[in-house]
Amino acid sequence: MLQLPESPRVSSLDSLKDAYERCRQITAEFSKTFYLGTLLMPEEKRRAIWAIYVWCRRTDELVDGPQSELATDATLDQWEQNLESIFAGHPIDDVDVALVDTLERFPVDIQPFRDMIEGQRMDLYRNRYETFEELHLYCYRVAGTVGLMTTPVMGVDETWKTAPWHRDQPTPNPEPEAVALGIANQLTNILRDVGEDARRGRIYLPLEDLARFNYTEKDLFNEVVDDRWRALMQFEIKRARKFFAEAERGIRLLSPDARFPVWAALMLYRGILDAIERNHYDVFRQRAYVPGWRKSLYLPLAKLKAEVL
Ligand SMILES: CC(C)=CCC/C(C)=C/CC/C(C)=C/CC/C(C)=C/[C@@H]1[C@@H](COP(=O)(O)OP(=O)(O)O)[C@]1(C)CC/C=C(\C)CC/C=C(\C)CCC=C(C)C
Ligand SMILES: Nc1ncnc2c1ncn2[C@@H]1O[C@H](COP(=O)(O)OP(=O)(O)OP(=O)(O)O)[C@@H](O)[C@H]1O
């Protein structure tokens, strides 16, 4: 019997559109700051960032979400298999279709994705970091990698290469600065969430730093805010700002249409550090956030920086 022909082309185009739309919704729901950043980008880039965002979010949910009690090494092994399949062009479920499309459009490397899964593995086994060196590696894996995933989407400025004396020079590589922005964001996130994490038995602040300021784990669990704590927080905020400063130096290497969104997201996220200061370092009883009116002040400033720096 003759079978009715399906129309796979139409349906696959439809499912691609739906997949990107789902990615947009998820990004908008989970991160106001990054979603705002993507809205300042051209359509093709913005959709690609949503697809990457959703993969990162799902990776994080494996060990941090409602199902996280059930997560084991095997869960992450399976997730890594899925990743290999996506990079081979075979989506596993509906939203993966968007990421497969993104990978066809932009030269994104698989390694940072694998590294992020390794970062989640760390969360599975550890709830303490002895030194900043150890925390730094964790921050690279769970957030620095995002800089590496998104830079090929945003693109690097190559226009300066048209000058004849520049022609044989290598394209500048903003990867270290992209990683620095991820690390800065993660450190900021850690400082904002110290209280919430402590209530789950987790301490991301390096224990060597606590010791340096004579502040103990017990103090942390008792939510003690005193001169020792304030000095410790000042120290950590200063360190986070150094990573933001490094990141700033890389923005001018990005393609022009990515500079404003990156400046905006950088300034908004760094604003959380100022909010912690305004709250007198009490991250236990008050959530540090950047109020809407402040966000709208940052935007024209970010635009200006994107144009002149
Ligand atoms: C930051 C920015 C330029 C935004 C514009 C749009 C853009 C590129 C967004 C990327 C968003 C993305 C794919 C995020 C992945 C999810 C993730 C791991 C987020 C972590 C943030 C904390 O988020 P949140 O508060 O929602 O987490 P909790 O709910 O509290 O758990 C992160 C800590 C930050 C992740 C790291 C970045 C966004 C990397 C930023 C670096 C770049 C975009 C490279 C820029 C390039 C140069 C040269 C400076
Ligand atoms: N000002 C706030 N006070 C209390 N809870 C908040 C506040 N802002 C966000 N939340 C909630 O806390 C969770 C984590 O949000 P988060 O602070 O990361 O804000 P966000 O909207 O994702 O912005 P960002 O991109 O800056 O992280 C979200 O599920 C959100 O509903």
Ligand SMILES: [Mn+2]
């Ligand atoms: Mn968030």
